[in-house]
Amino acid sequence: MTTTSTSPTTPGLAPMQAPERLSHLAYVTHDTEATVDFFTRIMQMPLIEAVMHERVPSTGDPYPYVHFFFRLQDGSTIAFFEAIGLPERSAPSHPAYLTFDHLALEVGTVAEVDAWKEWLVACGVEVLGPVDHSIIYSIYFHDPNGIRLEITTPLVADWNDRPAEAARIVGSFLGAKSDAREAGRPVQQVLREVIAANDRHDGSA
Numbered sequence: 001m002t003t004t005s006t007s008p009t010t011p012g013l014a015p016m017q018a019p020e021r022l023s024h025l026a027y028v029t030h031d032t033e034a035t036v037d038f039f040t041r042i043m044q045m046p047l048i049e050a051v052m053h054e055r056v057p058s059t060g061d062p063y064p065y066v067h068f069f070f071r072l073q074d075g076s077t078i079a080f081f082e083a084i085g086l087p088e089r090s091a092p093s094h095p096a097y098l099t100f101d102h103l104a105l106e107v108g109t110v111a112e113v114d115a116w117k118e119w120l121v122a123c124g125v126e127v128l129g130p131v132d133h134s135i136i137y138s139i140y141f142h143d144p145n146g147i148r149l150e151i152t153t154p155l156v157a158d159w160n161d162r163p164a165e166a167a168r169i170v171g172s173f174l175g176a177k178s179d180a181r182e183a184g185r186p187v188q189q190v191l192r193e194v195i196a197a198n199d200r201h202d203g204s205a
């Protein structure tokens, strides 16, 4: 994999390398029992670490809590906290947050994604997809906490190694935002024009 960096370096310091891999991604739960059942029984991810403290070590906040971890095959983990008495999380300001915020887990093949759909449905989990994104193939569902999960597999080997294309698209997006501001035009409209031009250029739909 190429490791081309477009980030500025700090004068006088050798640049750091990117972190090696995911250690844990942590969420709040209000139902440890349902969360343990879902991740161990349905996701087949073993519960492999847990701690319980009277206060939060990093901040000293006095919330007694349990913190527990489920492991993926590569050793990375998904973790949860349950702190008794914590009020429910506020609803997001727009439903798009419920779609865009998600956690994607990779499997080896399209057949495995399809097998996961069959398994999840048999376990009583509502599943959206499969969706062919041309670079990855995915299904979507939710854990008992409402966290949107994705099981996905790459359809092209270099899907996560296209730095030039990524820089071009992000630059195009940022350009559309600044062009719209300068022209006093609605950003969504300018962005739609840029996306349509891109689609004509690369032939995708």
Ligand SMILES: [Fe+2]
Pocket (backbone or CB within 6 Å): 102, 104, 150
């Ligand atoms: Fe995703």
